[in-house]
Amino acid sequence: MADESTGAFASYAPFLGTYTPRLDDKGRLILPAKFRAQLASGLVVTRGQERCLFVFPMSEFQRMHEQIRQAPVTSKQARDYLRVFLSGAHDEIPDKQGRLAIPSALRAYAGLDRDVAVIGAGTRVEIWDAAAWEAYLAEQVESYSDTAEEVFPGAF
Template structure:
């Protein structure tokens, strides 16, 4: 965490920005330097929506898991979500170089080969195939301005 981030956000600094590292031949990823401090104590990697991967700091994973546990077991939708979310989860500890290994099953799910986009998404980090991310972003940009009033009913600016 740099001084500017600490001044703006305190200890709960959101993950911000887009980075384009490459996976090595063993399926390892060097985490962006800005994300390493928050992920150094450990993280949970799992399937995200739109065929990306979520990297969740341990505290955020616990918070999400606690919410999932409150869903009624009688809800098929809740059971399905829980199964998909947790069955692909892998707890990881970055090495001294800030690298994590992405399990083959998760690389296949997200279509990761070599070039990836690592994006800050607030409380989590997402890993995308770079081409898939660029296509997604291009598709979403046209609607971005149109949704401002839905996301910020009182106006953000």
């Protein structure tokens, strides 16, 4: 969200870090304090890849939706993606304590029970089952240094 007149970043701060809160008995998650301001006015939680949940600030979700809807309706792959992505989407405003109620269908999709990992992923937050996150991270760390130049040419 760059300010076009200066090229500087406006009020956007990327979501960063890993946090390990617990879900309460009602399936609510207390959002990390660092994330609350950006999510306080509204968010969308939906299915992510690798069986995690994606949490977008409403403005980012609207930007993504606009891009997605540009895909041709004649593309089966685009229709399939849109159906899975949007059918699981749930919009919400966190309560005064910064809690997010995660619908049971989304908890089931991501295998969330009690212990979760909440990670900052730049423009979104991801919610993982804690054990699934640790397994995924351990697997990815092996190839992390090998892929930097391939994924981000010239950045390092």
